[in-house]
Amino acid sequence: MILTVTLNTALDITYRVPALRPHASHRVTEVIERPGGKGLNVARVLAALDHEVTVTGFTGGATGRVLQEHLTGVRGVVDALVPVTGATRRTIAVMDERTGDSTQLNEPGPTITPAEWAAFQEAYEDLVPAMSAVALCGSLPPGVPVGAYAGLIRTARAAGVPVLLDTSGEPLRRGVAARPDIVKPNADELAELTGSHEPLRATQDARRRGAHAVVASLGPDGLLAVTPEGRWRATPPARVHGNPTGAGDSAVAGLLSGLTTHLPWPDRLSRAVALSAATVVSPVAGEFDRGVYEELVGRVTVSQEVSAA
Amino acid sequence: MILTVTLNTALDITYRVPALRPHASHRVTEVIERPGGKGLNVARVLAALDHEVTVTGFTGGATGRVLQEHLTGVRGVVDALVPVTGATRRTIAVMDERTGDSTQLNEPGPTITPAEWAAFQEAYEDLVPAMSAVALCGSLPPGVPVGAYAGLIRTARAAGVPVLLDTSGEPLRRGVAARPDIVKPNADELAELTGSHEPLRATQDARRRGAHAVVASLGPDGLLAVTPEGRWRATPPARVHGNPTGAGDSAVAGLLSGLTTHLPWPDRLSRAVALSAATVVSPVAGEFDRGVYEELVGRVTVSQEVSAA
Structure with a gap:
């Protein structure tokens, strides 16, 4: 069982309009309506790969109830969301059929009280020991302390459960210092963390800050991984076109899937890159195309980087 | 007890964004979230004027449940909405703080099945005899026959209950022919019905088509009423500035309030004009400012039109 944490859950609504x-x-x-927030996206992809997943985070109000009803319909996902008084936020993506672009409207979401944050930590501590891996995903809602992920990482590591962190800004900086097993920043997050726009240098720097392994997602260039076992670049066999929404979450799911089934790093990276590409080409934002995934997973190029630093 | 019918209910959501x-x-x-659809707006104003109101129409899905929860919070309103399988629509108004303008996104809403329409008619027939007045408000959802209002008007008249119709297009044309007690078109609806852009001529023409009384709402120019008791123009004491959303619904509430308390026509019209103006000046779209209403209601000018036709 894999645990994904989404402190800033959302109900993602997509509206299609002619213009x-x-x-x-x-x-x-x-x-189109579906459960949103990065950890819930990761869980959906993991469930589609036949993993059992528990999701936690916060849920509240009428929108929270709708989100939980949607989760009930996803086979393989166990709902362990913690109730709060405030209402779960909606995000609305307005898709313009003429241009293909989308306009995003994001509700602010609830402010978490100290008592609610304490209740979450207690629930999390109870869940973690039974898990094969934990993923901490996305931004922090108002009211949750900026060092939240650092604490959750320490809890997982104390229980001997591998933990992946996928966030940005100060929560990422604080989280990395708590020595997570894997961080998966994208190029912008990595540059913000390290001050370097050179991917290999920045990835190595992020690792020196405390993460055991750093897997940087570089968009169409695939993944760059710096790990205790070595360094690799994994790139898709061809450039894919489509909607990159959720591609990073699918990469996280691929890494967790490979980790919990004890694949060596190159195979984990192939899985992550193929899932990412299969998400970009899918006509539904955030879903992956299973046929494309199965076709690509054996054709990802993984090359070892020889140490120069 | 007054009955308002809203076949195309909605949950109205307003988003404020900087730009x-x-x-x-x-x-x-x-x-901001609130029950929407013209009949629900009318009911809210009537309840604020201390009338007891029953609301009916359709409700479905998670959005329908949220809408009904909001109604529970409105004192004086009895919920007699009829459940349907489809989900009640949301409407989203995106308010641009910079320009003050709003952009509207309207979900399509459910298609009503023949069985659901039959169930509604049965519920309506059971409700009508106990009512002092009925208001039929707004557009028809997909699946409801275009002659729907005509049938509902005949049911009310057969029960001896006065019935007001506030709709547009073909449902208005068919409804007028069924001889409602009052129709309240605005200038555009009146012109579409009669082909005339001259308000007095068009109002008289609408009455000849079957309505016992026609009250045309002419925006800042107030109301023009052609009734069996005479013809009147009612105008606010000064031009008011603000958001006209819901001003027509407030006028309908004023007419119903005056009708059920047996006020003479000039007093009904004063009430309707003052409520309309107090809705335009209210900072919250669709709400009326009670202080402004009470200040204006004695200062509306009602002048009798001498027959020339």
Whole structure:
């Protein structure tokens, strides 16, 4: 059983409109709703790969209830969300059919009280020992201390459970110092953390800050991994076109899937890169195309980087 | 007890954003949610005027449940909505703080099945005889026959209950022919019905088509009423500035309030004009400012039109 943590859960709503024009009235032609927040996306991909997953984080209000109803429909996912008084936020992506672009409207979401944060930590401590891995994903809601992930990482490591961190900014900086097993920053997050825009240098620097392994996601260039077992670049066989939403979450799912099934690093990276690419080409944002995944996973190029530093 | 019918109910959501930019990501700074659809707006104003109101129409899915929870919080409103399988629609108004303009996104809403429409008609027939007045408000959802209002008007008239119709297009045309007690078109609806852009001529024409009384809402020019008791123009004492959303619904509430308390026409019209103006000036769209209403209601000018036709 894998645990994914999503402190900033959301109900993701996609509206399709013929053309978005400010100050006009629009008839929405299609409405798609699904559980959102990075950890829930990771869980959905893991469940599709036949892993058992428990999800935790916060849920509240009518939107939280709807989110939980959607989760009930996902086979292989156990709902261990912690109730809060505030209402779970909605995010609305307005897809313009004419341009293919989307406009995003994100509700602020609830402020977590100290008592709610304490209740979450208690629930998390109870869940962690039974898990084969933990993923801590996404931003922190208002009210949760900026060092939250550092504490959750220490809890997992004390229980001997491997922990992956995928966040940004100060929560990432503090989290890395608590020595997570894996961090998966993208190029921007890595540059913000290290001050370097050179991927290999920045990835090595991130590792020196405390993470045991750093897997940087470099968009169409694939993944760059610096680990205790070596360094690798993993790249898809061809450039893929589509919607990158959720590609990073699919990479996280691939890394966790490979970790918990004890694959060597190159195979974990192949899985992560193939899932990412299969997510980009999927017509539904955040879903992956299983056929594309199965076709690509054997064709990812993984090359070892020889140490120069 | 007054009955308002809203076949196309909605959950109205207002998002405030600093500035709406297509294809950008926006943090919503304020979220306001409330029951929507014209008949529910009318009911809320009637309840604020201390009338007892029953609301009916359709409700479905998670959004329908949220809508009903909001209704539970409105004192004086009895929920007699009829459940359907489809989900009640959301409407989202994105308020741009910089320009004050709003961009509207309307979900399509459920398609009503023939069995659901039959169940509604049965519920309506059971409700009507106990009512002092019925208001039929707004557009028809997909699946409801275009002659729906005509049938509901005949049911009310057969029960001896006065019935007001506030809709547009073909449902208005068919409804007027069924001889409702009052129709309340705005200038555009009146012109579409009659082909005339001259308000007095068009209002008289609408009455000849079957309505016992026609009250045309002419925006800042107030109301023009052609009734069996005479013809009147009612105008606010001064031009008011603000958001006209819901002003027509407040006028309907004023007419119903005056009808059920047996006020003469000029007093009904004063109430309707004052409520309309107090809705325009209210900072919250669709709410009326009670102080402004009480200050204006004695100062509305009602002048009798001498027959020339």
